Amino acid sequence: MRNVLNRMTVLLSGLTLAGTVQSADLTVYTYDSFISEWGPGPQLEKAFEQHCQCDIEFIGVEDGVSILNRLRIEGERTKADVILGIDDALMEETRATGLITEHQQDLSPLKAELNWQDPQFVPVDYGYFAFIYDSRKISQPVTSLKALVESDARVLYQDPRTSTPGQGLMMWMKAVYGEQSSQGWQQLAGHTVTVTKGWWEAYSMFLKGSADYVLSYTTSPAYHQLNEQTSHYKAAPFSEGHIAQVELAAVTRTSQNPVLARRFVSFLTSDEAQRIIPVTNWMLPVRDNVELPPAFDQLMQPTRIGFSASEMADQRKGWLREWRNAAAL
């Protein structure tokens, strides 16, 4: 028995040691789908490492919120030089950790539509939330959020406590319904199939025919066109306007290698990286005139509505409470 135990210990330590790597020149915290086999991570890593002759390591956590939570826990001791994938709705909370330094980037190549001036966070991609439907089944889609809420269409959306699209819908309801959003949620709950933990659970259920509308992004149709050559999945334009999500990168104050960190952030907004990100992360590029497949030209151009990052930071707790009370009872 002891012999077996010994062998197991050796095997186990072998396993852990095999996973140990030399500390990289640059450590980037991001969400794990960003660095999956199909995500932008591997291509970006390759492209940047050719420029810098350095070694970068991506550490993937579950999602954008987990990046922030991890920074909060680690504090000054964080290993991250760059964080990548926090969205604008979480920007103020991230800034409040005091761990972010100035990016010192030239923001002028960014799209005017973004109207971006923040000295600490740089946009790397963005997208608009939208409800996706199957045009083979629905010929007359709803044209506003109010119409969707008042309809009896089967709807799938994500939990605002665990996913960013869910947070987006929360802002959307608040922007459209204001004080009456509680009633809106209750009405929506009457024809909601289920509220899922994350985006994939909802979207894949929708693809299997479980619902009429699913909360996703205006860019989702481009994914189906490019990967499956199908064009029947469409985003429904809503007359009230759409909520945007801007994904951000930032340099940490504690970075041992701030020069390289800033170079990486600058690379992320370069034309080269911006050509990779939209077709792997399925979001829009933050620069004008990026060469992209034609499917991206056919996407709708929504009007942007919503709240500022600081309003979101102040209101989130109260809005979450309102949602869960309205949707649970």
Add this chain to the structure above:
Amino acid sequence: MILSRLKHHSDTVAGLTSLAAMVLISVAAFYGLIGFSGQGADWQLLSDNYYQSILLFSIKQAALSMLLALLLAWPVARALYYGRLPFQHSFLSLCILCFVMPTLVLITGLVALLGRDGLLTPLLGESWNLYGLNGILIAHIYLNLPFAVRVLLQALHNIPDLSWKLAVQLKFSPWQRLRLIELPALRGAFLQLSGFIFVLCFNSFAVVLALGGGPRATTLEVAIYQALKYDFNIPEALTLAWSQLLIAGALFLLIARAGRSNWLAVDTLSHQFTPQPGLFSQWGHRAVYLLSWLGMLLPMLALIPGLYQSDLSRFSLSALVQPTLTSLVLALVSASTAITLAWLMLIPIRQARLQQHNRRAMVLEWLSTHSLVAPAMVISVGLYILLLPHFDLDHHGIWLVLLLNCALVVPYAVQQLRPRLLQYDAQYQHLSQNLKLSRRQRWWVEWPFIKPTFISTFALILLLALGDVAIISIFGSDDWTTLPLLIYSYAGSYRIAEASLASLLLLLICALIVWAFERARHHA
């Protein structure tokens, strides 16, 4: 004499140290959370509608799961007891497999069977929805009913032959037999089972997260996860955690007072004297037996069609090798450590029982099994917060997973070993003391008595450790992946065929372990 006292003493110290270590893990976790936020629990939450509704839902689903599992398990246990049915041993092994079935595998199977496009869904009508209370109850019953069957059957087997002979002489009607012989024999088992199943379902996480379907069906454990996720609302998580600990812990203490049964051990399957049921009830027993086989096997078989749903030709089996090995090694190490700790922790408990210090024994017993009622989410996140700034968890997180897995299966090991060890003490302790047996000699007497229980206990916790994913999904990294984590990531990106294949493999490994250990136990 002095030397033996000293040895005796060192055993106690080792036991108390293990106990302290287990308690320390939980205390450190709570300390991690409280210390980090600098705040205690947020008691205002108690008056929040939402809090009250999830508390009620947690209790409601746990009570319903428990009631349904017990009500359905009872006829199955009776069928097994009276029925003289074929393949009873296999059936009882299958029961173990169901109880330890990795929740992910079960969920994949249930969705394939009863989900939106499930194999049986067309039979269930338009309004059927697996997500919500339906799914939670089905999964909980599936996990706990087979376990209840084993315990109830054991209790029925404990009815002395004499009772039945008397019943025949006194010409008891079936109803009188049920009321005067069966029910009194089952009362203790029912009481214990109801508490145990209630606690397991009350603390349920993975099942509720996957099948709950949003804020209408949330348990406290899931709510803790949600509070920590977006809000990073530690005070709220603490309120939820204390509520859970208080309710489940109090209940567990009540069961501990209510006495104990022999848990999963089926000592005697040899048929003693049992009354012959009438022809009508014989057919009833057969029908119940057949239905239980079907019910237990269907979710497993439902995994198979998934294999053909999409193209597996691109998939290479070698992707499964490393995760399988990691899982096995992790489970073996966790289970070995856990059973050693359990054995040590039972030493002071046995001494307290021998010396009639029942109150002390009860406190020690509660402490040794407390991680069964403590919120696993708080334990894992609390330790994560405490350790992250000091350790490289990205590369060495596997040690933390090992520690947590071990902490979570220790209570099962204690629960399983305790009755047998106490039975040993009651029967042989005085004798071995009077004979002034040496430590080694005592061991030779004790081991054959304990061995079968020891083997089945080890198998049980090995299987539980093998299937656990709740913790790993927080700490998993790209450097090492376990089989459950792999299934989780396949299912998360809806690669159903791969998820089904990995699930079947995990199930097969579990089945092999059950088979091997049941064999070893019967030959022991």
